[in-house]
């Protein structure tokens with residue numbers, strides 16, 4: 744792909760704006776040699792104002808989402824994209840979240856521009872567990888673990904029963920829930936079906952991948968070893 748298109752697709756500006764960067768001699772190779780719009784060069788060899796380019800397409804990252812941020816490109820409030828470099832919102836192919844977390848849910852969120860990878864992660868075939876820590880408004884009754892594990896619970900406005908899920912209570916108001924599917928507001932609706940209310944919700948794990956010590960509001964790019972952990976290899 745020509746440099747102009749490649750760089751514009753990474754969100755550095757419209758083709759017109761990126762052409763101007765070339766005109767100003769700001770786009771060089773690693774030795775500082777000025778490059779031109781139709782040059783073809785490996786991604787790693789390109790510099791803009793002396794800085795390496797953002798990662799090429801095929802990007803996957805994990806974000807420690809704080810509460811208060813929406814998984815959307817155009818809500819009027821705080822967006823997950825506000826936590827990333829501004830260019831990431833302008834990339835083509837688009838960088839999108841892998842599934843969603845509610846605005847009031849914190850924790851591990853994956854984002855990728857790789858459609859095939861996204862589908863592999865959300866595909867039921869991959870069977871990636873998702874682990875949530877819930878803080879509840881009322882004490883657990885004691886029958887929730889059996890209800891959630893039954894494979895017979897049908898949530899309001901759903902037609903099919905939920906897959907069995909595992910609940911481990913830490914104390915009367917705190918529980919860890921492991922899901923093997925992802926339905927709309929699933930955790931909140933499950934506890935609502937059990938007569939409770941989720942006050943705080945945090946996702947700590949997807950497949951074999953946890954947040955480790957990534958601070959809230961921070962992100963990092965995943966490498967091949969992370970993907971192996973994600974898919975449990």
Ligand code: URA
Pocket residue numbers: 843844845846848927928929930931932944
């Ligand atoms: N279940 C929910 O209810 N909310 C989330 O954000 C994720 C799972």
